[in-house]
Every structure is written in structure tokens, then in C-alpha cells.
Amino acid sequence: MDAPGKATPVIDLTDLTRVYHLGGHEVRALAGITLSIEEGEYMAIVGSSGSGKSTLMNMIGCLDAPTSGRYRIDGTDVRDIDEDGLSDLRNQKIGFVFQGFNLIPRTTALANVELPLAYAGYGKGERRRMATIALESVGMGDRLDHVPAELSGGQQQRVAIARAIVTEPSIVLADEPTGNLDSHSTEDVLQIFQDLNDYGRTVLLITHEDDVAARARRVIRVEDGLIAADYRNEVLESVA
DSSP, rough: OOOOTTOOOSSSEEEEEEEEETTEEEEEEEEEEEEEEOTTTTEEEEOOOSSSHHHHHHTTTTTSSSSEEEEETTTOOOOOOOOOHHHHHHHHHEEEEEETTOOOTTSSSSHHHHHHHHTOOOOOOHHHHHHHHHHHHOOTTTOOOOOOOGSOOOHHHHHHHHHTTTTTEEEEEEEEETTTOOHHHHHHHHHHHHHHTTTOOOOEEESSOOOHHHHSSSEEEEETEEEEEEEEEEHHHHHO
């Protein structure tokens, strides 16, 4: 139970483990992660390939279930949420951005961004209005009718971000969002994440790049399925 006057963390992990059984071998991807994330944080989870950072992202995003330990989101234990409830949570509370964009190839930018709104039951007119606003907010208002093949990598990622935020989730979870981008597009995308955080959203970046992690206010370094370091970017904190 939280102390009087203390806000409930938006994400609260306690001794989280994830064990996979592959070919008769046991692989411990997470070896006991304890972590609290407050509302409005801008955090980078950084680590090399195989460190456990992507598994940790899957846990936070409710895309996978822990082997043991506890995960609470806004104070609710995810073990108490059924599959339909988890689906609603992923669609409405968590916006996902991936390295590969995950856009539907022959579908316009507008229709791609409308997709989570369709799942949420919005009518056609409202979907179009909300998707247009989301695309305009990431500088893609003049590309509404373009399909992914007609867009650069940076533009595709901006469409993907618009899709992630169109339902106005409080958490944006981005897995290697700049991994396929050139330096100019990387800067543009990272600025969008900064703007989202400035507007109050909790932003979590999963990355193996230290220069990307350096843009976050808090950095979690994962090694061998454990938190090896947890520190704040003092330069950014002093400016805030």
C-alpha cells in the first residue's frame, strides 16, 4: 500500500522474472526486475542484444506474461485482468512504436492511424477527425493519402507515432524507434517523443544506442536480465 500522499506509480514491477524453455534448455531472460515508473517520466531502457530489454518491454506492454513476480499498472495487478481487459488496456492506455513501423503496406497513412480507433469502436467520421489531428501533430498533415511505399523511413515512423498516440494513451512505449532511420530523421523522431513528454505523457524508449538514451531524463541499463544501473540525466534534470 502506498504511503499517504504518495502517488501510485503508473508502472510498478516487483521481482519480475521471465524464463523460456528452448530445446530442453532454460533461458532466464529476466532474472528479477524491480522497477517503479512515475507518471510523466521520460525513460530509456538501454542494453545490448540479449540483455533482456526487449523482454522487459514486452512485460511492460502486457504483450507477454512474467514467469514470476508482480506487475501493477496504475495500482492494478495485471494478473487480475482478463484477456479482453488486457487487449483494451493495450489499445487505450499504451501506445506502441516499433523499429519496423508495422504499417499496413497498401493502406494510406490516414487509414493506418484510424485502425486503433476502429478497434475501440469509434465511428467513421470521428476516426477520420482524430487520425487527421494525430498526423498533423507529427508533421504529416500533408501526407494523409500516401501509402507507406510513398513515404521515407522517417515519415513512416511519424505515421507510426501518430497511430500510437491517436487514442491518447498515457504511456508511449517505443522499441528501437530510430533503429532504421538516418541521423536527421532520428533527430526529428526524438524531438516528437520529447514533445509528447512535455505534454505529460509517460515515454519509455527501448534502445541499444547510448546517444538515444541520453535524450531521456532517466536511464535504466539492463544486463543479463537484471538492472545494472538506474540514473537520471542531470543535465536535462537541471534544465527542467
